Amino acid sequence: MEGILDVPKPRITCGMLSQYIGRPVCFVGRVEKVHPTGKTFTVSDGEGKIATVELVCVLDEELSGVVEVVGMVSNKGAIMASTYNVLREDKGIPFDLELYAEALKVIHEFPQHYPFEVAASG
Amino acid sequence: MTKLSEGAIEALSNGTGGNDAVLQLVNIRKIDGGSGLPRFRVMMSDGLHTLSSFMLSTQLNFMAEENRLAPNCVCILKKHVTNILKDKRRVVIILEMEVIKSAEDVAGRIGEPTPYTEGKAAPVCYSISHSALILQNVNHPHQNAGSHISTNMTRFLFLKAPSAMPSTPGDNSKVVPIASLNPYQSKWTIRARVTNKSSIRTWSNSRGDGKLFSMEIVDESGEIRVTGFNQEVDKFFSLVEVGKVYYVSKGSLKIANKQYTSVKNDYEMTLNGESSIIPCEDDCDVPVMQCDFVSIGDLENREKDAIVDVIGVCKSVDEVTRLTTKSNREVSKRTLNLMDMSGKLVTVTLWGEEAEKFEASGQPIVAIKGAKLSDFGGRSLSASFSSTLMINPDIPEAYKLRGWYDKEGHAMDGQSLTEVKGSGGGLTNWKTLSDVKTEHLGHGDKADYYTCIATIVYLRKENCLYQACPSQECNKKVVDQHNGMFRCEKCDKEFPNFKYRLILSANIADYADNQWVTCFQESAEAILGQNAAYLGQLKDSNEAAFDEVFQQANFNTFVFRSRVKLETYNDESRIKATVMDVKPVDHKDYSKRLIMNIRKLAAQ
Numbered sequence: 001m002e003g004i005l006d007v008p009k010p011r012i013t014c015g016m017l018s019q020y021i022g023r024p025v026c027f028v029g030r031v032e033k034v035h036p037t038g039k040t041f042t043v044s045d046g047e048g049k050i051a052t053v054e055l056v057c058v059l060d061e062e063l064s065g066v067v068e069v070v071g072m073v074s075n076k077g078a079i080m081a082s083t084y085n086v087l088r089e090d091k092g093i094p095f096d097l098e099l100y101a102e103a104l105k106v107i108h109e110f111p112q113h114y115p116f117e118v119a120a121s122g
Numbered sequence: 123m124t125k126l127s128e129g130a131i132e133a134l135s136n137g138t139g140g141n142d143a144v145l146q147l148v149n150i151r152k153i154d155g156g157s158g159l160p161r162f163r164v165m166m167s168d169g170l171h172t173l174s175s176f177m178l179s180t181q182l183n184f185m186a187e188e189n190r191l192a193p194n195c196v197c198i199l200k201k202h203v204t205n206i207l208k209d210k211r212r213v214v215i216i217l218e219m220e221v222i223k224s225a226e227d228v229a230g231r232i233g234e235p236t237p238y239t240e241g242k243a244a245p246v247c248y249s250i251s252h253s254a255l256i257l258q259n260v261n262h263p264h265q266n267a268g269s270h271i272s273t274n275m276t277r278f279l280f281l282k283a284p285s286a287m288p289s290t291p292g293d294n295s296k297v298v299p300i301a302s303l304n305p306y307q308s309k310w311t312i313r314a315r316v317t318n319k320s321s322i323r324t325w326s327n328s329r330g331d332g333k334l335f336s337m338e339i340v341d342e343s344g345e346i347r348v349t350g351f352n353q354e355v356d357k358f359f360s361l362v363e364v365g366k367v368y369y370v371s372k373g374s375l376k377i378a379n380k381q382y383t384s385v386k387n388d389y390e391m392t393l394n395g396e397s398s399i400i401p402c403e404d405d406c407d408v409p410v411m412q413c414d415f416v417s418i419g420d421l422e423n424r425e426k427d428a429i430v431d432v433i434g435v436c437k438s439v440d441e442v443t444r445l446t447t448k449s450n451r452e453v454s455k456r457t458l459n460l461m462d463m464s465g466k467l468v469t470v471t472l473w474g475e476e477a478e479k480f481e482a483s484g485q486p487i488v489a490i491k492g493a494k495l496s497d498f499g500g501r502s503l504s505a506s507f508s509s510t511l512m513i514n515p516d517i518p519e520a521y522k523l524r525g526w527y528d529k530e531g532h533a534m535d536g537q538s539l540t541e542v543k544g545s546g547g548g549l550t551n552w553k554t555l556s557d558v559k560t561e562h563l564g565h566g567d568k569a570d571y572y573t574c575i576a577t578i579v580y581l582r583k584e585n586c587l588y589q590a591c592p593s594q595e596c597n598k599k600v601v602d603q604h605n606g607m608f609r610c611e612k613c614d615k616e617f618p619n620f621k622y623r624l625i626l627s628a629n630i631a632d633y634a635d636n637q638w639v640t641c642f643q644e645s646a647e648a649i650l651g652q653n654a655a656y657l658g659q660l661k662d663s664n665e666a667a668f669d670e671v672f673q674q675a676n677f678n679t680f681v682f683r684s685r686v687k688l689e690t691y692n693d694e695s696r697i698k699a700t701v702m703d704v705k706p707v708d709h710k711d712y713s714k715r716l717i718m719n720i721r722k723l724a725a726q
Contacts, residue, residue, distance in 0.1 A: 093709065
């Protein structure tokens with residue numbers, strides 16, 4: 001789990017989940033529904049598609065709004081979250097999820113200009 | 123060989139008969155008629171004579187178009203009406219005709235007919251076609267012949283020989299196109315519609331007083347500007363109405379002074395004592411307006427101060443405001459936003475009566491001829507006194523726009539070419555710092571304005587503050603009299619105090635280049651995050667804190683709205699850039715713009 005923090009984690013949308021199975025990714029989306037057990041919840045991306053996030057530890061607080069999840073993509077296309085952080089809506093400029101999705105499209109369309117494989121220095 | 127009704131031509135010409143005449147068609151000619159319908163002129167022969175003043179009524183056009191009426195075919199003239207023109211000539215309108223022998227079945231010309239003349243000198247041909255041009259309303263379903271049709275006939279509008287014209291046969295109805303007018307020919311008549319008429323303007327100078335009015339007239343071939351002075355103003359000003367068609371003749375032509383007009387013609391006309399303007403009733407040929415519309419999206423590519431014609435949907439309009447000009451005149455002003463199919467929006471300013479009278483309801487289609495393009499706020503348009511404003515004009519472009527707008531346009535926000543005062547929406551003219559050099563901004567006569575996103579990389583804290591005159595409006599540097607008083611040369615007064623003002627020299631950079639700029643009070647305070655008075659205090663009392671302010675301010679990124687101009691100082695010319703406004707970066711807006719630029723580049 002600690003290993004995931006040193007590795008480049010491409011930002012993806014739901015549509016790209018299947019291409020990143022078994023790889024660490026960073027996913028930003030809006031919390032849709034939290035499962036009663038608190039171990040899993042769904043998120044929607046900028047294009048409106050839904051993905052499932054599975055947590056190692058149970059949620060200890062009510063989750064809502066836009067959240068950034070870092071984790072591995074499972075065979076089933078769910079994200080096994082190592083860590084997450086909430087982008088607070090009450091502070092600063094509200095996060096524009098649609099614009100984010102647009103930007104991601106550009107990044108993935110031109111990988112030659114946006115290389116993910118930059119080695120972390122020292 | 124089919125027998126033709128000899129003598130029929132004479133009878134038809136005299137109006138004494140010709141019913142059921144068997145005639146041979148000698149020639150058929152298509153003429154462009156009014157209201158879009160073509161007219162066909164035929165020359166018929168009765169074996170003895172030929173007569174060319176036959177016109178096919180429009181309900182028989184199909185016969186000509188289906189090539190049934192080919193030269194040499196023989197026909198029976200079943201129904202006709204003869205009409206007498208003002209100048210005594212006759213035209214025979216063929217209402218019903220049957221081809222009894224098609225052209226292929228006829229060997230050739232039957233007999234040796236000669237043209238029938240009634241003793242009038244000029245051959246009837248050319249002039250009649252003009253009168254025939256005006257034949258309207260022939261296409262009535264002629265269920266009941268005879269009287270029904272004859273009453274319709276009286277509605278034909280024929281060429282009225284303008285009385286002022288010399289009555290040379292064949293000459294008085296000769297209309298020439300505006301495009302053919304030149305200073306070397308004086309005997310001409312044009313038929314045109316007035317598209318624009320100015321009000322009477324008077325002047326008074328050392329040489330005396332005078333008055334003038336001008337108008338623009340248009341016909342199928344082009345347009346021309348017409349001016350009348352003094353006596354001609356009295357003669358013609360009240361006679362001429364915008365939108366109506368007139369015969370104009372004997373004006374003097376000279377090379378156009380393009381400075382005053384956007385009319386596309388090398389020449390312009392001046393009315394003189396011999397000129398005449400006569401109303402024309404038939405105006406369906408003459409176009410309503412000659413406009414060369416520029417797409418709003420294209421306006422960015424046009425030079426400022428250009429005169430253009432535009433058409434668009436009035437998306438929004440502001441209230442009328444009143445301004446006082448430098449000459450202390452009060453004038454009304456109103457701005458409206460026009461959008462067209464390019465998706466771009468431009469702000470148009472109306473003045474005076476036009477501003478007050480403008481009816482904004484329902485997002486009308488607005489067309490402006492001769493609007494002036496300015497670079498105010500990027501790109502904007504102004505309707506000057508010589509522009510013509512049309513609301514919901516009856517032209518195809520207007521309908522196209524209406525259709526587009528109803529389908530898609532109304533949902534679009536449109537990208538404005540005109541910078542809106544205040545934050546956010548509509549900031550235009552984004553440049554990178556290298557663009558400023560490569561595009562030689564500021565090298566022209568006027569200063570150039572542009573917007574850029576850049577990071578501060580150096581702030582010069584030495585000499586950033588100066589002592590200024592404490593008077594409200596005055597910012598001039600005061601001279602320290604060293605007696606506790608400070609003198610302002612501009613106000614010509616001495617003061618016991620001063621106010622600190624900022625002139626900050628900074629170097630800003632983006633990925634492309636860097637640039638030295640000067641920021642005055644407001645922008646400097648925004649960058650440093652402190653007001654000038656406080657900074658002045660700090661400088662005098664706490665150097666370390668003063669330095670700290672500059673440290674903190676360094677490497678911040680802002681949106682700069684700058685003005686750049688080439689200035690010459692002692693034989694040396696340098697580009698000087700001044701920051702007019704500093705704003706924090708709107709990341710959303712910036713991202714959107716970047717994405718748009720990326721997509722644009724990718725598409726190339």
